[in-house]
Amino acid sequence: MVAATSCSAGGGGSSASSACGAPGVTPDQVEIGFLVSDSGAGSAAYASARAGIDARIGLANDEGGIHGRLITYDWRDDQNSPSQNAHVTDDLLRSKPVFGLVAATSAISGSLENLSQQGIPVVGLGRTDWAKYQNFFSYQYEPSRETIGRYIQSGGGSKVAFVTSGATTFTLDILARYKASFEALGLATTEPISYSRSTDSPAAVAQKLAATGANALVGFTAPQDLAAIMQAVRAAQLSFATSVSLTGYDRTILPTLGQSLAGVSFTVYFRPFEAGGPAIERYRSAMTRFAPQTTIPEQQFAMYAYIYTDLFLRGLELAGDCPTREGFISALRGVTDYDAGGLIQPVDIGNNASQPLDCYAFVQMNPAGNAFQVVREHLCADGTGT
Incomplete structure (x- = not known):
């Protein structure tokens, strides 16, 4: 599968950036991976997810990237199967260096143990039994x-x-x-x-x-x-x-x-589209500009993927000009008031896995x-x- 990028603004790395050696990090870009259930049982629900990541990355790059680096991604379809998830995740990690992963799938359980052992950051839809993985982040686990x-x-x-x-x-x-x-x-x-x-x-x-x-x-x-x-x-x-x-x-x-x-x-589990407001309008604008293949922005998993990507970008920003996976995990674990720019109620990323939404x-x-x-x-x- 080909890499999908959304680059509309330039950005050069500093001398410090040039010396960074984390996987997926170069002087002018950071590459991440995206896992999605694009086929298989129940995959119709995830059909809009790629539009969500396109929109949020496009918006970030339009605003200059993260610490001057543009964000790119490569993606894999796990067919909503844990075993297939393990296979395609391994394929993705072997084929190219990626800094971390965004996941729009419930089958990520197939890979979490291995990803945890490697210390690779993952952001996606959470389950309470995944809280033991310190490299995994979600804005919501099991809702009340x-x-x-x-x-x-x-x-x-x-x-x-x-x-x-x-x-x-x-x-x-x-x-x-x-x-x-x-x-x-x-x-x-x-x-x-x-x-x-x-x-x-x-x-x-x-x-x-x-x-x-x-x-x-x-x-x-x-x-x-x-x-x-x-x-x-x-x-x-x-x-x-x-x-x-x-x-x-x-x-x-x-x-x-x-x-x-x-x-x-x-x-x-986010601000309803019909409620409107600045955060919803920002989302709609990003979808229109950077995911024009989606004529209807108001789709559940487009929003989920947009928020997961936003949370990942927050961690990347907090990790600093020369990000490391360890620094990303530590910094994001310390966020106590994440609200996706007003799209969700503020949550404490450090302990929300133990506190239902x-x-x-x-x-x-x-x-x-x-x-x-x-x-x-x-x-x-x-x-x-x-």
């Missing part, structure tokens, strides 16, 4: 389940049903945690209902939901799966006080799935199914917020 429970209660929900795309051990373990958290808040829960697009009938899922007596629904599904289920729910004349999906906050789904998902709420936003598909609307811009696990 209680916050979703509070949102359901605020909408009148009292008994929650769960639907899943498949029933892997990993998914069932997560669901068990949700059940325990919801029940601790006083919400009743049901056993999960599994749905496979190739073998299961949405109408049969709707019948099972009706039998549970639940008045709230949480979807651990792909958006198209939940859309089919919600169509069947309406056909069966079922009604839920609150329906929440953990994925699907993406304007590209509006033309095809919007009407089916009308009334469904979505968790948002307690406060975040919820948007809802409007009745016409042609737009998202902000329902809660800031709701916390203790029920406070706006």
Whole structure:
């Protein structure tokens, strides 16, 4: 795969820069690696991720780079498979020196042990069991389940049903945690209902939901799966006080799935696009200028990749004019108020792995199914917020 660069401003290294010997660092540039699930199961969700890294790197280079060095990257597709992730990461590291990695994938677990042993910085979507790796950074690990429970209660929900795309051990373990958290808040829960697009009938899922007596629904599904289920729910004349999906906050789904998902709420772990403001406008401008292949900037994983890249660039900036991997890790671990330029609530990068993301936003598909609307811009696990 070819290197992708976004270089629109020059920058020369100083004499100190010329002497720097960290992998990927030259007098005039820093090369990083990008790992993304560009194919494989669930890869559709990551389709916009490369636009996000293009936009943030393009913006950085347009502003002169980091300490006068332009940022470039080379990327690999891990097919959303931990074993493939290990393979392509090793290939990337052998093919050229890169200073560190940005990861838009949940399959990075295949490489983390090896990357940790080599002290290679990695920034991406976090899981709490990855907190043991001091070289790994994320602005969010496991979000608070209680916050979703509070949102359901605020909408009148009292008994929650769960639907899943498949029933892997990993998914069932997560669901068990949700059940325990919801029940601790006083919400009743049901056993999960599994749905496979190739073998299961949405109408049969709707019948099972009706039998549970639940008045709230949480979807651990792909958006198209939940859309089919919600169509069947309406056909069966079922009604839920609150329906929440953990994925699907993406304007590209509006033309095809919007009407089916009308009334469904979505968790948002950054400032909602619809909330606007300077940080959102800066993001939109960067997407338009440096990722013009993406005609709709308001996509979840484009934003995630933009923020992951921003966090990486923060570490690179703090590492100084002659950055080392060790210096990057130490400096970024000391950041206590990272907010991605206003895109997220401030987090302490040093300890956020042990503290769930307690406060975040919820948007809802409007009745016409042609737009998202902000329902809660800031709701916390203790029920406070706006």
